[in-house]
Amino acid sequence: MANFRNDQAEGLRRMLAGPRPRVFTFLSALPDEEKNAMLVNLGASLVRAGSEVLLLDARASTGGIAARLDAPRRASLLDVARQEGRMAELVQAMPQGFGVARLAHATLQARAQLQAAPQDDLLMRRLGQNFDALAQQHDIVVVDGELGADDGFALPALAGGEIVVQVTNSAASIKAAYAMIKRLSATLGRRPFSVLVSGVGEREAKLVHENIAQVASRYLATQVALLGSVPADEHLGRAARLGRSVVEAFPLAGASLAFRKLAGRCSMGDVADMAPAGGMRMAG
Template identity: 55%
Template structure:
């Protein structure tokens, strides 16, 4: 069931000529805490830049972002069964973005060709109208496909660190997706690394992907190891809010700007918010 505010927001996006919803699908080759910190701070940075952001946990394991943030009991699978609405499944975080899970943690993915999976896909299609940018935390199925087919058409970002195991795992993820979807670009984000270290990791991965898979990788740069990330997390805040001058904050703002370039509405529409159509700043 689509709410009045959601219909209104979508209508305003059409009036303003705003960008189509952007879906960023993240596959991580880093530990859950490092992945979680990246996703939360990226979503908060995108929100701070003026975008409506939804973070979606599409993992079947208990390492998904929604489980780590205690995002409530409702999820898209329950919404697809009409046990709740799509809006009921979205939990608003203090950092300003919404979060939901596709299914209960540890429940496993429904069969790809099942009626339940079709309902889940339909619920996700409704969900993406709720925000400008959808950030998806996901894992691959055993057959190397995505949980729902629409993620195959999204922008795929692979998160990697500087450790040899992480680099190997990240390359394996790219290889697995490539085996299913064929030749397509991937973006690489290196976390816990300096710019120089990230360049080395990216260069080595890009050369291997080009040589052995004929796949092009794009660099999204790096997020440095920064104690301010941990301190902000303990405060229940995003690093860009709690410590705006920290190195990690600078990196996340730069990353948010790459995903959401500044595109203000025409002057006659300034002050109109897609969320609730409020006038005045």
């Protein structure tokens, strides 16, 4: 009876809290510059589609999205969990319309604290609770993620959302993307993933996806969906030099159309529900 009452109470709390935000954690087999450009343009496209968006820099390195945007140094989630900062100090509003927050500052001290955090149950519980509270203030959370030495995420809650690997059509990139999925599968167990293919059109993106999806299905028993693609487009660089998103600066560009389509997919439905296709072989 106690368990039944607890389940009822938890269900009631979820109803009162409203719909859960969608969390997309992005890993990348591309250089930081290309990943960050993608995150900025996706975030801006989601905002223009009507979503309240948060970009969370969850990387221990200095190459994350917060540094790319030159976001002012504010309290991080780790600071708040350690009671060295306040929730109200977490989010920095950006001109593109989304907010930016950090899991931790890219310092040696913060990295050491994050590495030691899994041994501190209270700290991990606070981190998770603070992330949930922060995410609940937004419709969509886009996470700039990376894999740790243990092949997991510094914030365990990220494993419960969508995990997307950015890839291009080079053999090295495809191999790196598959390696990430393989590492995550070994750590998280069987679960779906998605890929976002950059630098190519839709037809080539489908071939890249089929390549990865077939091998993941055969060797990992894991489904990989295609979130979408963004073609190579000179307007991306031109918009970046203007300090603007491509959807704002050049709304009719091919990349803008692709990002709007991506924003629509992220805003509606479950990306992981899209069935993967078969395709070319790749060594497991």
